[in-house]
Amino acid sequence: MKILTAEEIEAHHYHTLSGGVKGAVAGVIISGLIFKLAPLRFPAFRPAKMPWSLKTAMFITPPTLLTSICAEEASTAFEQQMYGSNATTNAAVEDHRRWKQLPWSEKLIEGVSSNKYKIIVAAWAASLYGSWKLVDRDPIMTKTQKAVQARMYAQTVTVVLLLGSIGLSMYEEKQHPDARRLEESRRWEKVLERAEEEEANAKKAGKRTNEDRVNAKIFK
Structure with a gap:
């Protein structure tokens, strides 16, 4: 345990x-x-x-x-x-x-960066619905014209959000220029650690006697 x-x-x-x-x-x-x-x-x-x-x-x-x-x-x-x-x-x-x-500002930036595509999709859906409700008040335009207008508004919001996500990525790269290298180094350290653990377990298993191996089995 x-x-x-x-x-x-x-x-x-x-x-x-x-x-x-x-x-x-x-x-x-x-x-x-x-x-x-x-x-x-x-x-x-x-x-x-x-x-x-x-x-x-x-x-x-x-x-x-x-x-x-x-x-x-x-x-x-x-x-x-x-x-x-x-x-x-x-x-x-x-x-x-x-x-x-991390300070709250860094937590906010990292949280937004980690979920930026979810935020973009949710904001696009919300802007599409909001723009439709706004355009639907016009008594002159047809339904097709309203749909096109609402889609244009939503696409504008989406483009702005995409540009914002690009700017956020550039800001993170500027604040942490070695982030990717450190992440790659950390990943290799984890791989080596896992390999060492497997090697240690293999050596430990090789030192067991036949009686230990028989006793370790579970018979149902």
């Missing part, structure tokens, strides 16, 4: 909480889409006429479900990263320790 250190417990808690927060955000978005778009597709579905207890239950179900699922998945992924067959000894703990030492 492995005794967990305080850092391992803290890192596991952080990964689990992060997964739960992501699931909660996704669940709230899904609930909002259900209450907003479902009545348009199914006119019989009218949340405004439902009792508040039923509306509350319907609204909190997706966030609650996704929070538990994403938190469990994040916890399992952390355990696999720490204790899986291909895991290095303290990779997850070292990454969490490095993250804790």
Whole structure:
């Protein structure tokens, strides 16, 4: 049985909480889409006429479900990263320790950089919906013209976000010019460490007697 250190417990808690927060955000978005778009597709579905207890239950179900699922998945992924067959000894703990030492500005930049494509896709979808709601107020344009206009607005926002992501990458490269080299060096260190562990285990297994090998087998 492995005794967990305080850092391992803290890192596991952080990964689990992060997964739960992501699931909660996704669940709230899904609930909002259900209450907003479902009545348009199914006119019989009218949340405004439902009792508040039923509306509350319907609204909190997706966030609650996704929070538990994403938190469990994040916890399992952390355990696999720490204790899986291909895991290095303290990779997850070292990454969490490095993250804790970063200032809030660097955490924000790194978080945005790590999720920039998700942010771009989400912003594109939100801008497409928002621009459609804005253009749809025009009583003169046809539906086709409104769709084209809304798409142009959304594409403009997407181009701006892509340029921003390029600028962010250039800023990170300027702030940390040796980041790629250090990451490559760290990756090779992990490979060598894993090879040394496998070699040590092989030597240890080679020193066992036949009686030890027989006793180590599990017969069902």
